[in-house]
Amino acid sequence: MKSLLKFIMCGSVDDGKSTLIGHMLYDAKLLFADQEEALELDSKVGSRGGEIDYSLLLDGLMAEREQGITIDVAYRYFTTDHRSFIVADTPGHEEYTRNMAVGASFADLAVILVDATKGVITQTKRHARICSLMGIKHLVLAVNKMDLIDFDQNRFDEIKKDFMQMTHGFNIDSVEVIPVSATEGDNITKKSENTLWYQGLPLLPYLENIDVRKENEQHGFVMPVQRVSRPNHTFRGFQGQIEAGSINVGDEVITLPSNERAKVKTLLVTDQESDKALNGQPVTIQLDREVDVSRGNVLTSSENVQVADMFTATILWMDDTKLVPGRNYLVKVGTKTLPGTVMSIKHKIDINTGDKVPAEHIYKNELVECDISLSENMVFDTFENNEALGGLILIDRVSNMTSACGVIEHSLRRSTNVKWQQTDITKDLRAQQKGQKPLTLWFTGLSGSGKSTLANEVEKRLVSMGHHTMLLDGDNVRHGLNKNLGFKENDRVENIRRIAEVSKLMNDAGLITLASFISPYESDRQNAREIIGEDYIEIYVSTPLEECEKRDVKGLYQKARTGEIPNFTGISSPYETPANPEVEIDTSQHSLEEATEYVINQILKYLD
Template sequence: MTVHQAIIGRAQESPTAHALDRPTLRLVTCGSVDDGKSTLVGRLLFDSKMLLDDQLDALTSDSKVAGTTGPALDFALLVDGLQAEREQGITIDVAYRFFATARRRFVIADTPGHVQYTRNMATGASQADLAVVLIDARKGVVSQTRRHCHILALLGVRHVLVAVNKMDLVDFDADRFKAISTMVRTMAGQLGLTHVQCVPVAACDGDNIIHSSARMPWYDGPSVMQHLEQVDVSDGIAERPFRFPVQWANRPNAEFRGLSGRVASGTLRCGDPVVVLPSGRRSRVSGIVTADSRLQQAVSGQSVTLLLADEIDASRGDVLASGAPPDVTDHIVAHLIWFDDEAMRTGRRYLLKSGTSSIGAVVSAMKHRVCIDTMAHEAAPALEANEIGCVEIALDRPLVCDAYRDNRDLGSFILIDPFSRHTVAAGLIDAPLRRPANISWHPTTVDKAARARLKQQKPCVLWLTGLSGAGKSTIANLVDRRLCELGRHTALLDGDNLRHGINRDLGFTPEARVENIRRVAEIAALFVDAGLITLVSLISPFRADRDSARRRFGDGEFIEIHVATPLSTCEARDPKGLYKRARAGELSGFTGIDQPYEAPDRPEITIDAGAVSAETAAELIVRHLREQHYI
């Protein structure tokens, strides 16, 4: 029997209501390591009499074997289910628990306190109405407390219950509780956490968990359970403008076509007008259907199928809206909670998933990083793992969105690395970034095709990539000279030469390399638009950056050439003495030594300049251009 079934079985404890008819409160527990989060949740379950007999028996036996509380019951074992959690006495994954009282149903997400599991905490908090923040009375507010509170504020969790735990270890000192409460309320005011209740507890013994504690007579506020049962977390989402992200165009036969999804906010009635975004097409709702009935209205949280009066194009990723319209933009300002061990890089391409939409995205600018200890905004080039910052993000196509403070569903997103498929960040939209209204594309009469006809060639970019010393510049120079002899019009962009001018302000950090490649790709695109065959000689070590450069060009205009000379050969050549300096520790971030080189997956041309001469390699490239009718 599950806990949920147990709730139903114990319905007789409430003489007036069935458990499933009561309102549900979703809450998350968070705080630093070993502050007692799992113990508090376990104590809530135990003292609420929500445990079955076999669960009590298992808790008793497990406490003797894996407990950390001596002969007493270890209530954390009710939540910590992973073997690693029990061995270390910590929470690693998010654990969900369900129970009910006479007034409410509760869904608890117990989250880990370790910094390295910040992503798990953010996941648990993303759907919470209220947060229970645990603080060890001996330690007070620590960095992880601030980090979790900042994440709660970003995620729109405005109701916070601060459980100052382990009061028995400070002799139930009222002044200690008052000092911690004052510090918490000051921090909450800075973050915009508007509803904060502080409760002194001793979770192991159950003090102020269900009932008021006789050992703290100086505290006259509610217990943890009393506050959870009474707190009003309604945010009026049903009264907000209607939003309906389309999950599926439902057409089981020729007679029926509906749009299925879940109502993100607002209320919709049959006959109401709606607009489909981003297309802007308008219609009216002719029907609202569920699996077993027809409805006259749909409210926030309901999963329904909407029938429209007109046959208009709408599919997954579109949003139906009414009332004040959402934003439709291809550039946003957002806060990121960075998860990945590899730092965020401006200019790097990611996949943004928001609601039912998936869009290519580039972090175009870093605005600031949040210093967790001081809450100050700091200038920073990137975000490291578990850091929080504000960024600008450019999108491949328009996204239908609201600010996160107005709508969680349309205001939140995740970023995914397109190669590893790892979720690297959670994002919260602050606002669309408006383009200046007076900037537009100016039409030109002479286009790329006209310039190519004048030059009697097909413009393209030859992008030579490889390790330092692989022979890229030598080969590019020979190809340039050979094409010049054939009467072709070319331009040569060499990485070292560009660093004397347009890129002289850039270093060799991963972020600077991304910007270096972005600028070179933009210049090369201008040359291709002028009808030239453009040669680029650049280490360009990261596959994602080269792929971003490729997307700047049309089909067939980007020819990637991997000069695949082995590292040993490049190091033996060492024409500039750079490998020697890197081995001696005089150069950091040197590709091939302490920074990786990501070889192309499917280059158009591969050349081993350690096995063939530079002249032969150049002829191979010229021959490719002839065979593909570029010249």
């Protein structure tokens, strides 16, 4: 059986990636007759004056053909006498770096193109670092358009030296540099007469012969559980793909994070019973006793796998919105997805030098090392040990878009050293003592909307009804708890996170907490809801901006309009309207007494 090589073709815009792959397929006679005819016909109206435009084999979108660039990732399967291949032709434009990262995540090898007339540029360095980050151990630098520099060996040697210096220190196994011409076919499938000074193999023969097998350094069996199969009451099997090691009937496995032990009763590889299953195979495992296992858990015999709720990761930021500490995302590792928070940005990584640079914010296509905290324990490993349990993505909780991808470097010591101390007096006992259901009434709205005044009146009414309360006001907490925070975006994020944590503690004490904060970002309010849980009730005070400016009790809007106050919500900083608040009230349409009565009536059902 032929071996399979999965590789990615990447480089900057117009470096010739699609042309190179197309020429390789054409020269190696790996096209069907109708594909050749279609290519020749399309080329007559293409961008090469009637000559064959090999890029048309890969650039499938109309927008790609019109612009002459690759936008999406194009996958192609082909096979030669020596090997089978899957190649991902990825976009070169910086705007589509996220697409390139997706292609890199599946590959064993990367072919990085550079234009011989330009040499190693920033995008080349970015792609090389992303490939290394994604665990690719073999790099090929294809120095394209050698025909435009008359196959100058000195220029080729300069580019090779620059690339080798740049990748020195990368965690890779091999680097090969090949001079090619994608349009003319030099050194693609056979040696070129124009580069007699080059002693290596042409590109395709090199790809046919390179050994990319990874040494299985894991010393134990690892399988993330994708599904629990219960076709009937007599069978309960755990399904997934083996990511390390092998497993035999009778072997003992550990279930994580529950940390139970059981022996393998039966093994199904696809739908066939087997005594043994190997790395990479999809299996169904039935154990000899009942254990607490669900999707996202891991069956293993390895000692490397960790269980913790905090770790350090290196990520490629792919979101248009900048990354600031304190933001909450969904974190997916293996088959498990949990809410998590980027606690701190340790540093960003300079694309050109690899140096670690201090940073408060991270922008699109930047690499960053950061600390991430999860809502509960997760099973993971370092990426170096196990790619399946060491790779992660961050998902925006509002848009559901992938914001980042990256790798886990190590767990944080405090994640296992700091334990939650259980107390004999519980939240329920405290609530029973006070005769009420704890809640957090989260008032959000623009400055001047009347939320603090309304929260104050609602608290008075609740106290008169016999409830035990605590009011947290935005200005008041900045005199103490949050005295060290400013009004930049990262400070606002941390401000809301701290208040949410305090509100949760107040609820644990059995109190009804009223929190009055502008809290302008939907993601931060969502984070607060996640921290506080089912006790969180959002009250949106939707007074229009025009009315808030008329009131301007503190004179803040006037100062913001003249530029005296930067980052002022509603003027120079956005306010994101709540999507689904439990209660909404416009104080410009009601008297204070009417507004208070309305809110009380709306929250009564939550107090029962």
